[in-house]
Amino acid sequence: MSRSRSGWLERYGVGLALVALVLVASIGVPGFFSRGNLTTVLLHVSVNGILAVGMTFVIVTAGIDLSVGSIVGLAGVLVAATVTDAGLLSALGPGGATAVAVAVGVAVGAGVGLVNGAAVAYLGVNPFMVTLATMTMARGAARLFTGGVPIGFPPQSDPHFDLKVAGLDALHALGGGRLPVPGLPRGFPVPALVMLALVALGGFVLARTRFGRHVYAVGGNEEASRLAGVPVRRVKLGVYAISGACAGLAAVLMVGQLRSGGPDAGLLYELNAIAAAVIGGASLFGGLGTAWGALVGALLIGVLNNSLDLLGVQAFWQEISKGGIILAAVLFDVWTKRGSDAGG
């Protein structure tokens, strides 16, 4: 009896918390419940949501990826450099350069992710330490590449000024673009759409594919999975590559939105992504977590920040309340686990 109740809570508890928070905010926060503001929340959440989906893959295998924030920085400066590269722009045009930039961003992210995954899976290094190392290295590489200065909008004196602005504008169609939707005067933000598509894709992969099943199996019992013939190492390699690729994609959207790639972009984003994944029900011990949960976790943080913003609450208080939510989510996790594991 208590098991079924806590199992139900385990599954839908965070969703209920989100619904409750939205209700409270709608009643108590002036300006919250408008179409314009709700799409703003989605836009603000999209980078963290994308990172959280990738992070969920890693956390389900009982791993952790601290490098995603630095990947956003490194991939971002490379994306910005690509899309403002005069040679590339004159050869392929703004559209072509944007396509290359997207590929560069995702490939850089996946590349760092593969390094993480290889070290974890084949060398047996602790994920925390591996990704702490690549986190530091990627950040350093981003600063080295740019000399510490953002790459982006060219100075008026630049001989290729028009070309570079055209490139940034093309990328901005992705990161800052809005699709016309009837009833939404400013349209629907493209990054939010990308995030929702990625959540759906991540959810499908985790729930419906062989790889996804193997991810849960490895996180739930690695040795049993190995003995059952699951290719444990390839699965681990895969989840870190996915997390890195998500970070690369997030970098593309950020650079597009800001028309600039800074070496310090994405600082501490890994912690927000971990928070969203865990709030959304992923267990740091592995075996549990969903892409939809990651979305809900990211939305919960986003709605809270937005409400406090609208109420004019100081940013410092927002941090304190976000910390409180993380704590509550973890306590909730401990509480439901205690109920549901008693039988096993």
Next chain:
Amino acid sequence: MTGLPLLELRGVTRRFPGVTALDAVDLEVRAGEVHALIGENGAGKSTLLRVLAGASLPDEGEVRVDGEAVAFRGPADALARGVTVIYQELTLVPHLTVAQNIYLGIEPARSGILDRAAMRHGAAEALEQVGLRVQPGSLVSRLSVAQQQMVEMARALVRNARVLALDEPTATLTPHEVDRLFERVDLLREAGTGIVFVSHRLDEVRRVADRITVLRDGERVWTGPAADRDDAALVRAMVGRDVEYPRQPAAGPPSGPPLLEAEGLTREPAFRDVSLKLRRGEIVGLAGLVGAGRTEVARVLTGAERPDRGRMRLDGEPFRPRSPGDALGRGVVYFPEDRKRDGLVPRLTVRENVTLSVLRRFSPFGVVRRGAEARAARAAVAEVDLRPPEIERPARTLSGGNQQKVVVARGLMAEAGVLLFDEPTRGVDIGAKAELHRQIRALADGGRAVLVISSELPELLALADRVVVLREGRLTGRISGDAMTAERVMALAVAG
């Protein structure tokens, strides 16, 4: 040699769900004696030690120290009364020094500041007494297992231990180290310490024990001076039991050439020069005590570990599996001993666990076709007669017997020719055991080659067509037919 009883257990009973681990056991340890505790795997030796150590409370009966009834509420109470247990898994902190470990938890201090000189001095003295020549400041992680054992003994001395229990202390030692250990045991005995010596090696028991207590199925079968019983009588006392399973005879003689063959298989330090042949339609039992290397042999056969030396052939072809997945692809399946640890993914459902090894079959282009998967899972659990046959329950909610059926169902889905069962009925109740036996026999009759590892002799005798015995990593005997008796197997396992 004998003195006053330092420690007495009277009628100690300890029950676990479904098992009585200790049934009204008496034990008396006198000052200046070595009292050996022997018995098969699962006879209750470990539970008895846990009661001595205060780590486990008896459900009934009492523990007396110096004739006075005591209630140990935890290991600290036992230590305070001078009763120390040294477990097979040593409990030192590797990154602390020898002296720090010896004084762990009882550090001498003056107003909260450690008295390091006193620790060094006291540790050096205790090390001297146990005859270990290492610096008190050395890190424990640098010491050998034998040396760490001595440090544990020194630690017991510093705590004024008067009763010292050693749990299979020789299991991980070289013969030379065993000699040194026994010298120390003799010294402690002369100093008046009461020593409980748990072992299943009769030759060692002979060397040190003054008295022997034999446990079997949680009951004390015999206690007396070591000289009163010869080895054969002790073996009989250890194995003579009431549990019998219906014999599962083969439908016909094994057919054809060996399906899986191992020759001179070696993986140091677990086992050496093991040769085996498994034929279709035949069940081979692999007997031996815990630690004899049985599981390690199975893990090499299934590709979970690589052999140092030796050859394997499958169906006449060379067989060198790189991973369990690889072995599985060639039809060799291993059913691990510890289902919770190695067998099941507890959070996944029965369906997901059953299809884990062969998911590829139901996932063209990587996408799992749930309908086909569920149909196959239902068929598989029906074959092993899972009751109730619910496939959407998390595996962790099943009973032990049903969990084992799920593991077997997964193996069956792999359409394997060679099945390696490691303790297939551990933690399974008697009724379910006989049923699993029937199923294993049916699998062999269906043309598969089966290896069964079991610590339960009646199980092996009921199930196996022939038995291979391992002792300390060496193959000490192959027996079949009328020679297959509990006494014969046990004799080969303890003193081959």
